[in-house]
Amino acid sequence: MPNAISIDIGENTMKAAVFGVKSETCKTVYKGPVQRRDIVGQISGIVDQHKGFDGIGVAAPGLLDANRGVIIRARNLGVENLKIVDMLEDRYNVPVFLSNDAVASVVGERFFGAGKKSKNIVYLTFSAGLECGIIENDRVLLGKDGNAHEIGHCTIDASSEVRCGCGKYGHWEAFSSGNGIPVFARYLLDTKFKGRKSKLHGMKTITAKDVFDYAKSGDAAAKGIVAEIGRINALGVANIVELYDPELITIGGAVALNNRSAVMGPIMSRVKGYTINRMPKITITPLGDMVTLYGAVADLLG
Ligand SMILES: [Zn+2]
Known part of the structure; x- marks a missing residue:
């Protein structure tokens, strides 16, 4: 061919x-x-x-x-x-x-990216949604309908009032994806960070980019929102470590690629504290988008 x-x-x-x-x-x-x-x-x-x-x-x-x-x-x-x-x-x-x-991405990683020497890989994408592709012992894990990638709709906070795009509550994607972050940010601005000074309070629409950009510039509420997202992401990645015991987790998607230190920092520093399995290598995908x-x-x- x-x-x-x-x-x-x-x-x-x-x-x-x-x-x-x-x-x-x-x-x-x-x-x-x-x-x-x-x-x-x-x-x-x-x-x-x-x-x-x-x-x-x-x-x-x-x-x-x-x-x-x-x-x-x-x-x-x-x-x-x-x-x-x-x-x-x-x-x-x-x-x-x-x-x-996400499944295509983990296969791309296996053959052309960071996973050339790995048989147990998870690729996690933080984009408009949140999904992961899984290779276990060199076999792509698909599930009965081929939808084992839908980790974004795993419940990560059972008592949460934050609604996911799918209509259910407390799903990982509701807090950490490009579509979820604006909703989560608005929720935190109206509750936990109501009293925190922030330019975000006055904005009619908030994007994920706004949240990360304002956090970088020192906005108190935006920093708090990014910290909450980071805590949740570390929990989610810890669950991946325990569920699949991978050698390698690579991370991509526009939200992660555009905000590398804000997304990767809490994952790298906190995941070990939540897990008992031997830690895998965790990295941003070298293949980018x-x-x-x-x-x-x-x-x-x-
Ligand atoms: Zn959902």
Whole structure:
């Protein structure tokens, strides 16, 4: 196979790359806002520009039926029951593989990133949502429906009043993801940090970027919010250490990549205090925001 096209459908950004099988290189050919109303049309517009490829790998967030090639529900994308594999195979007449984006990422890490020598790896993404891909003894852990990556919807605070995007309360994603942080920040500003001076109090909308940026500039409430997020992330990563006993945990996603010390600091300093298993190596992914694109084509490489 000379080349494969790799597609990463993010919750906000669509990315595409051409993967050269011989050179094992991934070259970005597209990066732009995801067109939620016509995702397949957007992908076709990108793929149509290329010739001489023998397969397409697609990574997508949310609940999938990877065997049937269907995105069952990607809430943040507004997508339900999208038969993306059939649609792309009919159009291009090449094999198309669908995988969850966190699963693709851990595979990318295993073959092309920090995990080349590791058989037990977890890749954790802090992006619009929060997910993890798991490789256990060189086997991708998928679960009965292929959704073992949904760690963001594990309850990390059973008494919390903070509502997750899925509608349930106290899920990890509700506190630490790009979509969750603004809601959690608002909750803390109205409760625990009500009396703390902060520019965030007067803001109509708050983004995750605002919270980290203000914390960096010394804003008292923002610093408190980032500390709360850090405490929760350390608990979550500690649970990963105990659940999967990995050799390596790599961390990516825009929230982590854009705020490395704020996200990694509490994880590196606190996880050991919560766990009994031997500590794995924990690091930011060296593949950055390309990690998913590398992994999405792995099924095509045999
Ligand atoms: Zn949830």
